[in-house]
Amino acid sequence: TQLLEQSPQFLSIQEGENLTVYCNSSSVFSSLQWYRQEPGEGPVLLVTVVTGGEVKKLKRLTFQFGDARKDSSLHITAAQPGDTGLYLCAGANPGGTSYGKLTFGQGTILTVHP
Amino acid sequence: NAGVTQTPKFQVLKTGQSMTLQCAQDMNHNSMYWYRQDPGMGLRLIYYSASEGTTDKGEVPNGYNVSRLNKREFSLRLESAAPSQTSVYFCASSETGGGPYEQYFGPGTRLTVT
Numbered sequence: 001t002q003l004l005e006q007s008p009q010f011l012s013i014q015e016g017e018n019l020t021v022y023c024n025s026s027s028v029f030s031s032l033q034w035y036r037q038e039p040g041e042g043p044v045l046l047v048t049v050v051t052g053g054e055v056k057k058l059k060r061l062t063f064q065f066g067d068a069r070k071d072s073s074l075h076i077t078a079a080q081p082g083d084t085g086l087y088l089c090a091g092a093n094p095g096g097t098s099y100g101k102l103t104f105g106q107g108t109i110l111t112v113h114p
Numbered sequence: 115n116a117g118v119t120q121t122p123k124f125q126v127l128k129t130g131q132s133m134t135l136q137c138a139q140d141m142n143h144n145s146m147y148w149y150r151q152d153p154g155m156g157l158r159l160i161y162y163s164a165s166e167g168t169t170d171k172g173e174v175p176n177g178y179n180v181s182r183l184n185k186r187e188f189s190l191r192l193e194s195a196a197p198s199q200t201s202v203y204f205c206a207s208s209e210t211g212g213g214p215y216e217q218y219f220g221p222g223t224r225l226t227v228t
Contacts, residue, residue, distance in 0.1 A: 009154070033216060042118075042204050042219030043157070088156065092215040100145045100164055100210040101172070102217060104156040 003027050004091055006105030013079055014113050021074045021108045023089035030093035032065055032072045033102070037086040079112045086110075116140055118220035120205050126226045127195040135190040135223050137205030145210045146188035147172075147217065148180060150201040157204065163188055164210060195227045 005024045013019055023032070031050045035043035047056050049065035049072060056063045060083075062075040072089055086109050090102040118139045127133055139146065144165045149157040159172030163182040177199060179191045188207075192199060202224050206217040 006156075031215065035219075040222075042206075042221050045216055045218070048216055090157075090217075100208060100215050101147075101159060101162060102215060104158075106154060106156040 003103045004089060004105040006089055006108055008108060009106060010109050010111075012111045012113070015081060016078050017112075019076050019079060019110070021087055021089075021110075022071070023073065023091075023105050024071045025091060025103075026070065027091070027103075028069050029091035029103075030069075031091075032069070033090045033092070034063055034072070034074055035088040035090065037088060037107075039085075043086075043088055076110075079110075081112045081114050084110055084112050118205055118207055118218055120203075120220035120223050122223060123221065124224050126228065127192075128228055129196060131195050132191065132193050133195065133225075134192075135203055135205075135225075136187070137189065137220060138187045139205075139207040139218070140186065141207060141218065142185070143207035143209055143218075144185070145208045146182065147206045147208075148178075148188070148190045149204045149206065150174065150199075151204060151222075152201050160190065160203075192225075195225075197227045199225065200227045201225060 033048045034046045037043040047063045052067045052069045054065045060077045086107050088107045089105045121136045147162040148160040161180040163169045166185045181189045202222050205220045208217045
């Protein structure tokens with residue numbers, strides 16, 4: 001059973017376009033994290049959101065945690081080729097159990113063409 | 115400050131051979147994790163260790179064993195490798211306690227079993 005559904009699985013866009021990646025679940029998470037992974041490397045943490053309704057901005061990236069702490073979105077404005085990579089969402093402590101463990105979505109492979 | 119290190123980076127095994135993947139972290143984290151990453155499946159937890167001296171099964175533990183050697187080191191052993199264990203393996207570490215459970219990943223080990 002996949003607790004975190006991430007969509008879309010693939011995204012291919014032109015430089016300058018905007019995009020949104022979604023991460024949805026029926027479980028409540030104590031926090032939700034977004035990671036970015038480049039080929040041949042491990043995932044790198046981008047941001048953690050903790051409070052329902054929280055919005056965090058990281059330059060051209062905007063992260064939002066749903067009010068009920070069951071879903072999240074990542075919006076990229078004016079995408080650049082350097083944004084290309086695999087984006088992973090991960091929820092912590094689903095349903096109040098399993099402290100410390102993360103549940104990962106399947107990932108979104110983003111390709112930004114010059 | 116190296117973060118999380120993994121050895122080896124690449125490995126090719128024949129079916130039935132055994133090997134140990136090594137992981138070390140220098141961030142004084144209590145918790146450590148082993149994941150495997152396969153195309154379209156995100157990251158799946160194999161085993162984790164919430165603290166020195168404890169280990170627990172994750173989502174896909176069959177065919178693997180782990181040892182938490184001390185607070186810094188967490189190894190993953192394949193006793194009799196199978197082609198289904200061809201994957202990229204990542205080690206990660208995090209603090210626990212009250213959260214938010216942000217994980218820091220190593221660069222991965224790319225394993226092929228023929």
